[in-house]
Amino acid sequence: MYLSHLKLTQFKNYASQQLELSPRLNCFVGFNGAGKTNLLEAIYYLCMSKGYGSMADQYNIRHGDQVARIDGTFVVDDGLQDRIVVKLRKRQRKVIERNGTAYDRISAHIGRYPVVIVTPDDISLVLEGSATRRKLLDNSLSQTDPAYLNHLITYNKLLDNRNARLKELEGHGDHTGLIDVYNQQMAEPAAYIHARRRDFVGPFTELLLDAYAKISGRREEVDLEYRSQLNTQDWDTLIEERTEKDRVLQRTSGGVHRDELLFTQGGHPLRRVASQGQLKSFVLSLKLAQYRLLEQSTNRTPILLLDDIFDKLDHERVRQLLELVMSSAFGQLFITDTDPERVTSLIRHHPEIDLQRFLVTDGVARNEADWKRFTEEE
Ligand SMILES: Nc1ncnc2c1ncn2[C@@H]1O[C@H](COP(=O)(O)OP(=O)(O)OP(=O)(O)O)[C@@H](O)[C@H]1O
Numbered sequence: 001m002y003l004s005h006l007k008l009t010q011f012k013n014y015a016s017q018q019l020e021l022s023p024r025l026n027c028f029v030g031f032n033g034a035g036k037t038n039l040l041e042a043i044y045y046l047c048m049s050k051g052y053g054s055m056a057d058q059y060n061i062r063h064g065d066q067v068a069r070i071d072g073t074f075v076v077d078d079g080l081q082d083r084i085v086v087k088l089r090k091r092q093r094k095v096i097e098r099n100g101t102a103y104d105r106i107s108a109h110i111g112r113y114p115v116v117i118v119t120p121d122d123i124s125l126v127l128e129g130s131a132t133r134r135k136l137l138d139n140s141l142s143q144t145d146p147a148y149l150n151h152l153i154t155y156n157k158l159l160d161n162r163n164a165r166l167k168e169l170e171g172h173g174d175h176t177g178l179i180d181v182y183n184q185q186m187a188e189p190a191a192y193i194h195a196r197r198r199d200f201v202g203p204f205t206e207l208l209l210d211a212y213a214k215i216s217g218r219r220e221e222v223d224l225e226y227r228s229q230l231n232t233q234d235w236d237t238l239i240e241e242r243t244e245k246d247r248v249l250q251r252t253s254g255g256v257h258r259d260e261l262l263f264t265q266g267g268h269p270l271r272r273v274a275s276q277g278q279l280k281s282f283v284l285s286l287k288l289a290q291y292r293l294l295e296q297s298t299n300r301t302p303i304l305l306l307d308d309i310f311d312k313l314d315h316e317r318v319r320q321l322l323e324l325v326m327s328s329a330f331g332q333l334f335i336t337d338t339d340p341e342r343v344t345s346l347i348r349h350h351p352e353i354d355l356q357r358f359l360v361t362d363g364v365a366r367n368e369a370d371w372k373r374f375t376e377e378e
Pocket residue numbers: 011012013014030031032033034035036037038039059060061062063308336338
């Protein structure tokens with residue numbers, strides 16, 4: 001599966017932009033702030049119906065405009081084409097259309113066009129709180145299992161309601177029995193989420209270790225462990241044990257929203273011992289493992305978006321990484337870089353790779369032919 005065309009209208013710093021893409025390797029080159037990441041963000045939108053960060057949709061509309069549009073054509077199996085259009089409007093719900101028909105429920109879109117993105121912010125997966133690591137689990141599982149996404153939405157809603165009720169009670173007993181109702185309603189989604197996360201982590205860890213060994217040249221050992229209160233207790237026992245305490249705390253202290261992924265290097269917590277390059281190698285390996293699992297479960301080759309991956313990595317790791325993603329095991333690839341020659345020189349041993357380079361300046365991306373014409377006219 002790959003994205004063959006991308007058309008942007010009033011999206012971020014792009015007034016109007018059309019790109020014909022390579023099915024294999026696309027490189028966006030330009031100075032800081034030119035709009036390279038914005039192109040990756042647009043592709044992520046087409047695949048996931050939202051931007052990668054937590055930014056509200058309306059910030060993606062070009063300053064001073066009221067609407068934005070992202071239009072993309074995916075070539076899926078047997079050469080069939082799917083056209084996806086994302087329409088953003090100020091103060092209105094976004095609309096996503098597939099082949100001319102708008103989705104009733106946008107969640108139905110997730111997973112059709114699998115994508116993995118690696119950005120500099122991903123270092124927060126290791127350095128920040130457990131919520132970022134649960135998001136990694138949720139992002140992977142939601143793309144492969146619609147039931148997971150539905151259970152997650154239900155669980156989070158019930159959790160919010162339960163917490164709101166606990167606050168209302170201010171430590172007093174609940175005569176309405178509402179807390180018990182929430183406890184019962186949360187049982188099924190909690191058990192489902194836990195079971196799917198547990199099943200995911202085993203194969204995911206194997207793929208992670210494999211990717212890490214390749215990028216690092218086996219210079220250090222890393223590992224991953226899934227911790228959940230539900231590993232040792234079922235939901236009913238856990239919630240019954242906790243309900244009294246929750247009333248005092250006025251929040252829900254037990255459940256899958258407390259799950260944690262523990263990363264280690266040589267048996268020590270990764271974030272305490274790893275160098276910046278090692279952290280970055282680990283994060284890249286997490287994403288490559290996610291890529292492989294997504295591919296297995298969706299039966300489609302995911303799109304891989306690599307934003308600014310060269311910073312902090314030594315030359316050898318960059319070379320190993322590119323060798324890895326250039327192998328036939330990966331599909332369409334997008335890389336941003338501030339150095340116009342780096343990717344070209346790193347892949348010179350792969351003349352078979354179809355490379356499309358775009359030079360990006362202030363919200364305009366030009367392919368090499370257009371760029372040549374543009375500089376000659378200047
Ligand atoms: N809604 C918007 N309207 C207009 N411009 C925007 C909007 N949102 C972001 N921008 C602009 O987009 C530019 C940032 O683009 P982007 O993050 O893609 O840069 P980049 O080329 O990836 O840079 P770097 O190399 O520093 O990562 C900034 O100049 C920013 O002001």
